[in-house]
Amino acid sequence: MIIRKLGWAGIEIxxxxxxxxxxxxxxxxxxxxxxxxxxxxxxxxxxxxDAALVTHLHRDHADPDALADAPLILRPAVDEGEFLEVAxxxxxxxxxxxxxxxxxxxxxxxxxxxAVPAVDGFGDPQVSxxxxxxxxxxxxxxxxxxxxxxxxxxxxxxxxDAVFLPxxxxxxxxxxxxxxxxxxxxxxxxxxxxxxxxxxxxxxxxIHYDTIHAPPVYAQVDDPAGRFATAAGDRAHVLAIGExxxxxxxxxx
Numbered sequence: 001m002i003i004r005k006l007g008w009a010g011i012e013i014x015x016x017x018x019x020x021x022x023x024x025x026x027x028x029x030x031x032x033x034x035x036x037x038x039x040x041x042x043x044x045x046x047x048x049x050d051a052a053l054v055t056h057l058h059r060d061h062a063d064p065d066a067l068a069d070a071p072l073i074l075r076p077a078v079d080e081g082e083f084l085e086v087a088x089x090x091x092x093x094x095x096x097x098x099x100x101x102x103x104x105x106x107x108x109x110x111x112x113x114x115a116v117p118a119v120d121g122f123g124d125p126q127v128s129x130x131x132x133x134x135x136x137x138x139x140x141x142x143x144x145x146x147x148x149x150x151x152x153x154x155x156x157x158x159x160x161d162a163v164f165l166p167x168x169x170x171x172x173x174x175x176x177x178x179x180x181x182x183x184x185x186x187x188x189x190x191x192x193x194x195x196x197x198x199x200x201x202x203x204x205x206x207i208h209y210d211t212i213h214a215p216p217v218y219a220q221v222d223d224p225a226g227r228f229a230t231a232a233g234d235r236a237h238v239l240a241i242g243e244x245x246x247x248x249x250x251x252x253x
Contacts (some may be wrong), residue, residue, distance in 0.1 A: 001013060001014070001015045001133050001134040001136040001138075001247055002015070002245075002246035002247075002248065003138065003244065003245045003246055004045075004046060004244050005205070005207070005240070005241055005242065005243055005245075006024055006042070006043055006044075006045065006241065007038070007211055007241055008023070008025055008038075008040075008042065008060060008061075008207070008208060008211040009022075009023045009055070009060075009061060009142060009143060009164075009166060009207045009208040010022065010023045010024040010042075011023075011140060011164060011207070012024065012046065013111070013131060013133070013138075015111060015133035015134050016110035016133065017110070018050040018109045019045060019046075019047055019049050019050055020050060020051045020052065020109070020111050021045045021051075021052050021053070021066075021070075022052070022054075022055070022131070022140045023054060023061040023062070023140070023142060024044065024052065024066040024067070025042055025060060025061070025066050026042050026065050026066045028042075028059065028060060029059050029063070030059060031060060034175075034218070035212050035214040035217055035218045036214050038212065039210060039212065039213060040211045040241060041241050042211070043242060045066075048069060049067075049069065049070040049071075050071065050072070050108070050109045051070060051072040051073075051074070051108040051113075052066075052067050052073045053073075053074050053108075053113060053131075053140070054067070054073065054076075054097065055127060055128060055140070055143070055144075056075075056076060056124055056126035056127070056142060056143075057076075057078060057095065057124065057125075058143075060211075060212065061142060061143065062095050067095055067097075072108055073095060073096060073098065074097060074098050074100045074106065074115075075095065075097040075098070075099060075100070076099065076100070076102075076125045077099045077101070077125055079124070079125060101115060102115050102116060102117045102127055103115070103116065103117075103156070110133055111131055111133045112132040112133070113129055113130065113131050113132070114132075114157055115127040115128075115129060115130075116128050116129070116130055116149065116156075117147070117149040117152075118141060118142055118144035118147065118149075119145040119147040120143075120145070121143065121145055121170075121172075121185030121186050122177065122185065126144060127142075128140060128141040128142055128144060128153070130153075130160075134247065136161045136162075137158070137159070137161055138160060138161060138162045138163065139162075139164065140163075140164045141163065141164060141166060142166065143166040143185075143186040143187075144166065144186060144187065145184075145185070145187065146191040146194070150198040150199055154198065154200060158200065159200060160201045161201075161202065161247070162201060162202070162203035162204070162205060162237070163196055163203070163205070164205045164206075165187055165192040165196060165205070165206060165228075166187045166192065166206075166207055166208030167187060167189045167206040167207070167209050167224045167225065167227075167228045168186065168188075168208055168212075168220035168221060168224045169184040169186065169187065169189065169191070169221040170186055170212075170218055171183070171184055171216075172185050172217065172218050172219075173216045173217055174217060174218075184221075186208065188221055189206070189221065189224050189225075189227035189230075189231055190227065190228075192204070192206065192228055192231075193231035193232035193233075193235070194231075197232075197235070201235060202235065203237045203245070204228075204232050204235040204236055204237065205237050206224065206228045206229075206236070206238055209224040210224070225238050
């Protein structure tokens with residue numbers, strides 16, 4: 001299993017000659033009217049996708065342009081008849097895909113994936129994804145809040161070889177969400193480090209930081225990756241965009 005960090009929360013995973021991506025994005029679309037253009041690169045996956053996983057239908061996690069050619073898209077359900085976050089507009093409906101319920105396990109080519117509970121900062125449906133291949137198991141946590149499912153996720157789906165956790169601790173003042181909450185809408189660095197400890201992950205990779213910072217509409221904490229590295233200690237493994245983490249199989253004799 002080889003994992004490459006994409007922009008924002010995105011990662012791609014290669015195994016058995018196949019490629020799976022989680023939350024890949026190549027742009028911010030209509031979100032730019034609120035928060036401006038991305039502040040970091042948003043590279044596409046390095047080749048054609050065999051499958052894609054979406055943690056939730058917000059524009060910065062479900063990009064129709066990045067997902068257009070994926071033959072299999074797995075995502076959480078949408079609450080019928082309820083107002084979705086502004087990012088989940090008609091463009092998001094084009095994502096389509098197959099709904100996977102929390103704790104449901106499905107095959108995706110060379111990969112086995114399980115949707116596990118997560119809590120979205122704006123009340124929209126969200127899952128985190130457990131991905132298994134080549135005898136390795138990782139967890140990708142989208143932009144979840146801190147929640148009480150960590151222990152059960154570890155007990156039911158662990159142990160994990162690596163976990164990918166949001167760390168930017170964003171506070172938001174969106175015009176359609178008034179009055180604004182003073183509390184973070186996703187994990188801050190110290191909360192992410194605490195989650196990694198509960199999950200007993202030997203490797204914890206920060207994601208979901210630096211691409212978007214547009215105070216007061218969307219404001220991340222100062223130095224999210226640095227704070228996470230300090231809080232998580234030896235678990236922390238900070239990857240640059242495009243950098244790889246992985247476990248290569250030994251060549252056959």
